[in-house]
Amino acid sequence: MAIQDYIESGVLEAYIIGAASADEVKELLYLKARYPEINLALQQLEADMERVAQHMAIKPPPGTWDKIAQEIDGLILRQDTEPDTFEQRSDRNGYKTHKTGNQYIEVEAESTYMRLHKNWKWAFWAVFALAKVFLVCSIYFYLENRQAQENIKELKTELRQLKK
């Protein structure tokens, strides 16, 4: 196949625009490496597309980059914290020790993070323990009250029988 015919076929344009099939791309990459004319033609087509894109360009609104950077920071933070926080290793006695990692517990909320100090863990435990104590107390007093009510009912019955 003559290279000029190949260039004229429109395959290069289809490739640049992302509409070439997998076989066409494979063939084109092979020919591009072999024939500098094809490489040059592709560069010119890319320059043409860039001119069209520049002509249609719209400046992103202020704050768009901040939104992107925020998402990337979140991505980096997730990648950075996961291995350190959850890494485990065994000591000589076979006990597993946990690496302490960051001093913050990360709580996921929608697309951002809320950071809490690890000291809050003890406050959460205290609230949990108090809730358990109150639950046991309330069950105990409920049973006591029910017993007392039954006793009163029995006493009233006895009194009625005595009056008769």
Place this chain on the structure above:
Amino acid sequence: MSARLLAKTREDDRLLSVRSLYDSCGAMLLGYLFEVVQDQGIAEQYLIDIFNEVAKTPANYNTNGLSTLSQLQILARNKLAPYYQTVKDCGTEQHNAKSTTAKNKYLSQMTPEQQHVFCGLHYHGKSIAALAIEMRKPEDDIRKILKESFTLIRKANGHTGLH
């Protein structure tokens, strides 16, 4: 340098490389996205999604032969794939009412047929095979029409081209 500091440096480099891509191609990509979705807010959201995707694999955007803009546009087409079905074809009144295509000095020089092929492939993510069926022409003819479109773009810039 500790592993953590090295990792931090790499992450800073990644942010800088994405910022560099954003500065050089962000406006052009937003223009492309707007031309497809015809809504500034939706186009901006797609732009954010695309650069977040870029941040996950920044190294790939310099190595596979295509220019950065072309690669970003291909990534945009993949992201926009579900959206294409809702987009009106170039040349229809509903599309032209909102689109900047009619004001584009390159596209306005094309014949309706050339515009249909160029826009169908570039802005609406259609395949050459789909366009061939739609226009009842062989695929080779569609490629020829696409090539003519590019020739007009080049002529609009005052270049005659080497091929």
